[in-house]
Amino acid sequence: MNKIKVETINNPYEVVVGSNLINQKNLEILEDKEVLLVIDENIPSKFKDLITDQLSNLSSNFQSLEICASEENKSGKTLDRIHSKLIDARYSRDCVLVGFGGGITCDITGFAAATYQRGVNFILFPSTLLSQVDASVGGKTAINHPQGKNMIGAFHQPIKVFADVDLLSSLPKVEISNGLSEVIKHALISDKKYFDWLEENMESIISLKPEALGYAITRSVEIKAEIVSEDEKEKGIRKFLNFGHTFGHSIELYGGFKEFSHGQSVAMGMLMAMELSKLTEGFSEEDLNKSKKLISKANPDLDLKITFDEKKLLENMSVDKKRVGNKLIFVLLEEIGQAKIKADIDESKIVKAIQSLV
Ligand SMILES: NC(=O)c1ccc[n+]([C@@H]2O[C@H](COP(=O)([O-])OP(=O)(O)OC[C@H]3O[C@@H](n4cnc5c(N)ncnc54)[C@H](O)[C@@H]3O)[C@@H](O)[C@H]2O)c1
Numbered sequence: 001m002n003k004i005k006v007e008t009i010n011n012p013y014e015v016v017v018g019s020n021l022i023n024q025k026n027l028e029i030l031e032d033k034e035v036l037l038v039i040d041e042n043i044p045s046k047f048k049d050l051i052t053d054q055l056s057n058l059s060s061n062f063q064s065l066e067i068c069a070s071e072e073n074k075s076g077k078t079l080d081r082i083h084s085k086l087i088d089a090r091y092s093r094d095c096v097l098v099g100f101g102g103g104i105t106c107d108i109t110g111f112a113a114a115t116y117q118r119g120v121n122f123i124l125f126p127s128t129l130l131s132q133v134d135a136s137v138g139g140k141t142a143i144n145h146p147q148g149k150n151m152i153g154a155f156h157q158p159i160k161v162f163a164d165v166d167l168l169s170s171l172p173k174v175e176i177s178n179g180l181s182e183v184i185k186h187a188l189i190s191d192k193k194y195f196d197w198l199e200e201n202m203e204s205i206i207s208l209k210p211e212a213l214g215y216a217i218t219r220s221v222e223i224k225a226e227i228v229s230e231d232e233k234e235k236g237i238r239k240f241l242n243f244g245h246t247f248g249h250s251i252e253l254y255g256g257f258k259e260f261s262h263g264q265s266v267a268m269g270m271l272m273a274m275e276l277s278k279l280t281e282g283f284s285e286e287d288l289n290k291s292k293k294l295i296s297k298a299n300p301d302l303d304l305k306i307t308f309d310e311k312k313l314l315e316n317m318s319v320d321k322k323r324v325g326n327k328l329i330f331v332l333l334e335e336i337g338q339a340k341i342k343a344d345i346d347e348s349k350i351v352k353a354i355q356s357l358v
Pocket of ligand 1: 040041042044101102103105127129130131134137138139141150167168169171172175178
């Protein structure tokens with residue numbers, strides 16, 4: 001079991017990574033509290049029953065709510081269901097929400113906690129690889145608006161996160177690949193040694209070998225925790241975590257959020273960002289080829305023979321949140337492990353980066 005500290009200004013907390021984490025000892029912080037469990041309906045019943053038993057034993061007033069995790073349901077309507085449950089049960093400001101599920105459940109539970117009676121505590125049991133290495137760490141909470149993803153949200157940190165590797169065994173393969181795009185991103189932006197380790201161990205991670213998986217989750221959480229601790233509200237280096245995402249979000253939108261998964265879009269987005277880094281920052285062909293190989297291994301269904309209408313991708317980028325004024329911001333690499341932020345990039349170079357993906 002590993003414990004990683006996230007040093008935020010008002011509320012430092014721990015992310016615990018390990019196995020068998022749903023137990024009385026870990027949950028004793030919830031003793032005699034009003035507790036609402038918000039749980040993804042796809043969590044296997046053995047874990048659902050376990051967490052429900054534990055929480056109903058500990059809590060003074062236990063309620064639970066199942067949600068169907070989809071971007072469509074990451075909405076004001078679902079938020080309203082959570083708030084209504086809290087209000088109907090007459091929960092006080094001392095209550096605690098427990099989010100148990102993937103990034104959608106983590107984000108919406110966090111935002112419900114941020115907004116109920118001006119802010120109550122929450123803890124998370126992220127159950128997808130993506131939510132364990134990314135969505136559960138750092139306190140970004142949100143719901144979608146019909147006109148844009150994650151448009152309504154708040155920074156609100158959890159009081160504890162339990163990333164239990166056992167939860168990942170029921171996850172569809174594509175969801176492992178989605179999480180691996182973020183894992184590779186962490187290595188690319190800040191740790192060459194970790195990148196080398198991933199090259200050596202990718203097969204073990206994909207086949208969910210607990211030791212390799214546990215190390216990757218721990219190292220990725222450490223990297224995200226370090227960055228968030230330094231820049232909680234994304235004024236500076238936290239932007240590095242958006243590496244590949246300006247292109248990636250645009251690709252997701254291009255495919256109508258159906259053709260490409262989030263992980264595949266980020267994977268292609270990172271490759272485009274590295275092509276752009278080659279054109280503007282002297283990122284080497286060798287590093288690009290190594291990265292391409294690792295990304296393809298982690299995302300076996302990725303089709304790199306696709307061609308994009310670059311005008312459309314550019315148009316999609318212009319509505320992205322990652323802008324300063326009218327300028328698009330790009331996170332680029334000088335080499336593996338060395339990221340930098342750049343605005344004001346020549347459009348012809350961006351087009352070239354899109355075209356040279358294949
Ligand atoms: N807050 C942040 O910093 C942050 C960072 C990255 C992503 N996100 C958000 O996270 C969301 C994506 O998260 P995600 O990829 O985890 O998606 P998700 O929550 O939709 O989960 C993916 C799928 O896996 C299922 N699932 C979850 N756990 C399971 C398990 N243990 N076994 C079987 N099935 C399971 C879900 O029901 C869903 O169908 C997006 O909405 C994104 O905006 C937030």
